[in-house]
Amino acid sequence: MSEVPSGQVSRRLPTHGVVERGEPVTIEMDGERLEAYAGETLAAVLLAYGRRGVRTSVRFRLPRGLFCGMGSCYECLVVVDGRPNIRACMTPVQPGMRAGTQRGPFEGVRPVPDWS
Numbered sequence: 001m002s003e004v005p006s007g008q009v010s011r012r013l014p015t016h017g018v019v020e021r022g023e024p025v026t027i028e029m030d031g032e033r034l035e036a037y038a039g040e041t042l043a044a045v046l047l048a049y050g051r052r053g054v055r056t057s058v059r060f061r062l063p064r065g066l067f068c069g070m071g072s073c074y075e076c077l078v079v080v081d082g083r084p085n086i087r088a089c090m091t092p093v094q095p096g097m098r099a100g101t102q103r104g105p106f107e108g109v110r111p112v113p114d115w116s
């Protein structure tokens with residue numbers, strides 16, 4: 001806890017200085033150009049643009065979005081530069097990155113099985 005000017009004790013966490021952004025980069029998500037900053041994850045950029053759904057569920061093809069944000073749940077799988085099953089929350093943006101919504105489990109790898 002830190003002292004505040006009035007003499008009261010603050011329960012806020014101490015600041016650790018200014019966070020500096022990386023260089024601006026441009027990426028593409030489903031054909032839309034997005035401005036991002038180096039060092040950000042793809043998930044952070046998508047949230048900043050209001051994109052909550054990043055894939056569709058395997059069985060019912062319902063929209064799915066970020067859940068844990070730390071690489072554990074695999075709810076944020078996207079297709080990045082033609083490679084499916086990439087976790088958006090664990091993937092730093094790269095200049096020219098081309099990402100897309102992943103529809104079903106194996107888009108781009110093999111035919112999607114019929115779950116009905």
Ligand code: FES
Nearest residue numbers: 069071073074089
């Ligand atoms: S949001 Fe859980 S693994 Fe990405």
